[in-house]
Amino acid sequence: MAMALIEEWQPDGDGSAALDSDVDMLAEVLRAVVYDGAGVSFVVPFSLDDGRAFWIDSVLPGVRARTRRVALARWGTRIVGTVQIDLAVPPNQRHRAEVLKLLVHPDARRHGIARALMVAIEAIAQAEGKTLLTLDTWTGSHAESLYRSFGYVTVGVIPRYARGSLTPELEPATIMYKELAPPEQRS
Numbered sequence: 001m002a003m004a005l006i007e008e009w010q011p012d013g014d015g016s017a018a019l020d021s022d023v024d025m026l027a028e029v030l031r032a033v034v035y036d037g038a039g040v041s042f043v044v045p046f047s048l049d050d051g052r053a054f055w056i057d058s059v060l061p062g063v064r065a066r067t068r069r070v071a072l073a074r075w076g077t078r079i080v081g082t083v084q085i086d087l088a089v090p091p092n093q094r095h096r097a098e099v100l101k102l103l104v105h106p107d108a109r110r111h112g113i114a115r116a117l118m119v120a121i122e123a124i125a126q127a128e129g130k131t132l133l134t135l136d137t138w139t140g141s142h143a144e145s146l147y148r149s150f151g152y153v154t155v156g157v158i159p160r161y162a163r164g165s166l167t168p169e170l171e172p173a174t175i176m177y178k179e180l181a182p183p184e185q186r187s
């Protein structure tokens, strides 16, 4: 299987046809992850149109304003994974960014794509001068162990935080952070 290419989403780079096709593929990644059973904001039923609405209404404006940075993983031309950071923090937290929506399509899992996406998004955060990354994740999920292996520290667990995408029970969330070296300490 070919290696995935990791790149930052440039939604206005190649015209509106490319944007539509990127949004369609991102919507399909989100739809498939929701139907696979995950704690990623949404619950079933969840259509491709719901997915398109998320990317267009909740993500694209921030990407255009440069307050949201999105990394993509492509197999050939197909987008199979994504992660993002939100830089829209209050004035007293300019050093911080929130890691959001690490999603890998079920067809593409266990090939190191999530790891590659996290490396890319942390590099973007460092280039922006961020020294603190924060996130929450589903307690006991594969994502939680992935974040831990990347050096994210667990602050604690909030019980009954959110329901899963397929089941009504409220599930706990783990709150995590990672400090990044400031620019002068990087080799």
Ligand SMILES: CC(C)(COP(=O)(O)OP(=O)(O)OC[C@H]1O[C@@H](n2cnc3c(N)ncnc32)[C@H](O)[C@@H]1OP(=O)(O)O)[C@@H](O)C(=O)NCCC(=O)NCCS
Binding pocket: 033, 038, 039, 040, 101, 102, 103, 104, 105, 108, 109, 110, 111, 112, 113, 114, 115, 116, 136, 137, 138, 141, 142, 143, 145, 146, 149
């Ligand atoms: C979590 C997720 C992003 C991992 O994507 P992936 O591309 O398959 O992950 P990788 O192949 O890069 O694996 C990275 C590490 O994650 C952990 N991991 C991922 N899938 C795993 C699995 N099925 N079983 C055990 N560990 C797993 C392992 O630590 C793995 O490292 P290893 O391969 O060296 O053992 C993917 O399963 C997903 O999209 N899940 C649903 C959405 C979600 O929970 N996102 C996080 C929201 S906070």
